[in-house]
Amino acid sequence: MEVSLPQPALHAALRKAHTATGITGQVRLVASPGQLDVTARNNGHTTMLFATELDADIASPGHVTVNIRQLLPAVKSFTPDILTLTGNDIGLDLSAGDINITLHASDHPACIADRIPAAGVAVGGVEFRRAVATTVRTVATDRHPVFGNVWFDRERDGGQLRLVGTDTFRLAAVRVPSAHQTPAGFQVDAPSLKRAVKALGKQVRYDLAHADSRLWVSAGGMTVGIETDDTALPRYRAWAQETRSTVTVARRPLADLLGRAVTLAVKKTPPPVYLTMTADTLEVTSETGAGTVSGSFHAGTCDMPDQPTRLGFNGKFLFDAVDTLEGDQVSLMLPEDPTERPKPIKLISAPACEVWHLVMPTRG
Structure with missing residues (x-):
């Protein structure tokens, strides 16, 4: 040639x-x-x-x-x-x-393989990039065959695409709106999905197709294909138990405080961050090894019981959840009797629920 x-x-x-x-x-x-x-x-x-x-x-x-x-x-x-x-x-x-x-x-x-589907289903570029960036932060980092992947699921109501990532200690679920039904029912290696989006760059839209056991993502005259696995993700919806109490505070100040606690951590594993929730206040404390990080936030919406509720969390997990949400406020939704035994709390960006997280409290 x-x-x-x-x-x-x-x-x-x-x-x-x-x-x-x-x-x-x-x-x-x-x-x-x-x-x-x-x-x-x-x-x-x-x-x-x-x-x-x-x-x-x-x-x-x-x-x-x-x-x-x-x-x-x-x-x-x-x-x-x-x-x-x-x-x-x-x-x-x-x-x-x-x-x-x-x-x-x-x-x-x-x-070299060259069998590429002729067309796919279009999804918004901003929404898809946000979904990928949010879910890849929550998967296991040891190439786990199930929990090291991002699951392409479909919501029960409306059939919208939902990306799910979890390492069993935390979970993120993000809706990706589209005008037509997108391919779902498979999982993709998280680092590979992240590289694919990075290679395609920031596009206005991405076209998704699933064929030959591959997810095909096309944009800007380029196409990336990633091997998929049809192994079903455990029934993650059951992990989000019915909530009994909700605390809503300003999201950005809370994320900034949690980020400081993670940044000041001396050890590789971030120290626990303790949340104390009362009828009108959310207090945050963390002993980082380099010092104490603490702060108090007024709860704009709160239906907590009169007795304070104190829970500890992995600081990095909690920061990732709050940081990847959007909106001015974040709602922490607690199940019944959260201190009796560890139960995950649900975090959403109030009042929207396109993105939600589950974070498991630590023991002790």
């Missing part, structure tokens, strides 16, 4: 492919009339696919597969000018002006 195209366009596409597939990615360049197809696939824990098309002048069609770890720095080394690619089964030549670089062809030419 022989192809000519602007160096910045190819470099930008390869950077996106590298973000999605990592250093183990193999890139397949396919030249066809008027365009260069760039597809990539990794060889990691979870298979990631990336595909995009670039406008190019094609002198002769063909294809070649090379390692992205070699191709990306080679393309980057050229100045922003017209770059000529000449490839065959042996390798790929890159040239511009008097500079020429030759790369060996990949030993894994058959590892």
